[in-house]
Amino acid sequence: MIEYIIDDEYSGVRIDRYLRKKLKNTNLSDIYKMIRKGKIKINEKKIKQDTRLNSGDILQLYSKINVDEEPQDKFIEISLERKKILEDSIVFENADLFIINKSAGDIVHRGSGHSISLLEEYRAYFQNNTVNFVNRIDKDTSGLVIGAKNIRTARKIAEYIREREIEKKYYILVDGVIEQEEFFIENYLKKDEIEEKIIVSNEEKEGYKKSITFFKKIKVLQKNTILEADLKTGRTHQLRAQLAHIGHAIVGDKKYGKNNDKEKMYLFSHYINIPKENIEIDLEMPKNFLNIINN
Numbered sequence: 063m064i065e066y067i068i069d070d071e072y073s074g075v076r077i078d079r080y081l082r083k084k085l086k087n088t089n090l091s092d093i094y095k096m097i098r099k100g101k102i103k104i105n106e107k108k109i110k111q112d113t114r115l116n117s118g119d120i121l122q123l124y125s126k127i128n129v130d131e132e133p134q135d136k137f138i139e140i141s142l143e144r145k146k147i148l149e150d151s152i153v154f155e156n157a158d159l160f161i162i163n164k165s166a167g168d169i170v171h172r173g174s175g176h177s178i179s180l181l182e183e184y185r186a187y188f189q190n191n192t193v194n195f196v197n198r199i200d201k202d203t204s205g206l207v208i209g210a211k212n213i214r215t216a217r218k219i220a221e222y223i224r225e226r227e228i229e230k231k232y233y234i235l236v237d238g239v240i241e242q243e244e245f246f247i248e249n250y251l252k253k254d255e256i257e258e259k260i261i262v263s264n265e266e267k268e269g270y271k272k273s274i275t276f277f278k279k280i281k282v283l284q285k286n287t288i289l290e291a292d293l294k295t296g297r298t299h300q301l302r303a304q305l306a307h308i309g310h311a312i313v314g315d316k317k318y319g320k321n322n323d324k325e326k327m328y329l330f331s332h333y334i335n336i337p338k339e340n341i342e343i344d345l346e347m348p349k350n351f352l353n354i355i356n357n
Contacts, residue, residue, distance in 0.1 A: 067216050068119040069171060069198035073298050074253050074271065077104070077113045080121075101125040105224075117296055118196075118223035137186040138178060148187045154343055158215040159208065160184075161334065161343060166204040166326045170195050184209060196220055197230075200299070202314070205232070205331025206343060222338060223296065229335040232291045232301060233280070233347055235328030235354060236310040237319065240287040246276045247304045251297045259317060260303035273297045275304055281355060286313060288351065301329065326350060 072080055081093050081102070096102045097111050101124045104113065115121070140148070154161040164170070164180065172179035185193045188211065196208045196219040208228075210216035222228045250263045250270035263270050274294040281288045287310070291301055302318045305311055311319030314327035332345045 064123040065213055065217070066121040066123075067194050067196055067220050068115045068117060068121060069195070072115050073117040073296075075115050076111075077102070077109055077115060077121075078111050080115060096123075096125050116224065117198075117298075118220040120217055120220055137189060137191075138182050140183055140186050144183070145187060148183055153206070153345070154341060158212060159210050159219065159339075161341075162207050162209060163345060164199060164204055164207050164331075166202050169201045170198045170207060180207075197223060197228075197296075199331055200302075200327075200329075202316075202327040203329045203331065204326075204348065205329075206230075206334045206345065207331070208334065208336075219336075222336060226294070227336075227338060229333070230293045230296070230331060231333035232293070233328075233330045233332050233351060234289045234291055234301065234305070235313045235351060236287050236289060236305055237313060238285070238287065238310050239282055240279055240289070240310060242279065244276070244278050246274065247308065248272070248274045249304065249307070251300065251303060253298060260297075260299045262303050262307040271295070271297055273300050273304065275301060283354065286354070288355070328354075 066084065077097070078090065078093060082090060085093060093102070094111050097109060100108050103109060103122045103124070104115070104119050106122065151162045151164065152160050153163050162180070169176050169179045171181055181193070181195055185191050190211060192212050194210050194216045196210055196216055199205060199207060208219055210219055250266055251273045252261045252263070252267070252270040254261050266272070272295065276292040276294065278290045278292070279287060280290055293300065299318070302312055302315055306315070306318035312327055312329050313319070314325070328351065330348050330351065332347070333343065335342045
């Protein structure tokens, strides 16, 4: 059996589209046949060919198929300098999992235009091809990301995420002044596959997913506000799309905002709480935020 942990990038994507990327040497008709026969399942349950994936889902393949992946005993080469950077990025580690403070610009999983990601680097760092990142943040977002050292742990953490048993908070610098001390945004999001951008609706619609975030004001500056966001759902680009929708785009967000003069996006995942593992991490506000405050 082969298992995949579904990250935010593929949340909302149809299962057949996802499998066509993973099983490049398998005909689509054969993929549909495996789905009908129950040889492909999500969270150990039978699916249909139009089933859509959710972040944290565990996809199981119960068939002998040719998966287009690197050989399991092959690792990329990483320099001593890069190895030190990877080591210094680890803020928590035990026998089963590790948590890193990702720098803006690093990608968690490789994709279009990127042949190497943090996944390949940390597999080489640990010399372990069962390493997987269970959650994912965007390339330009910095902060905490959870890595598992084995499939058992990846499955367990993914279940926590799916059941909303992991608490995540972000520091955000947004455009404009927000007067409210605390507020929440509840609306509905859908990914535009053509534009590769999230569409926001204030009303429930078919194909849209409910998204909820609680916000707390940290500090007001002359033309900006620093917020802390407490995610209650984990949709793709949730914070970026929701804040842009209310007219307070994240500073440096080139996709949803207007702040193209900033090299980095001011979105930092600073807090993770995993109660069932007795893990709680809260990082200090990063230097780029402090520099904005001091200036």
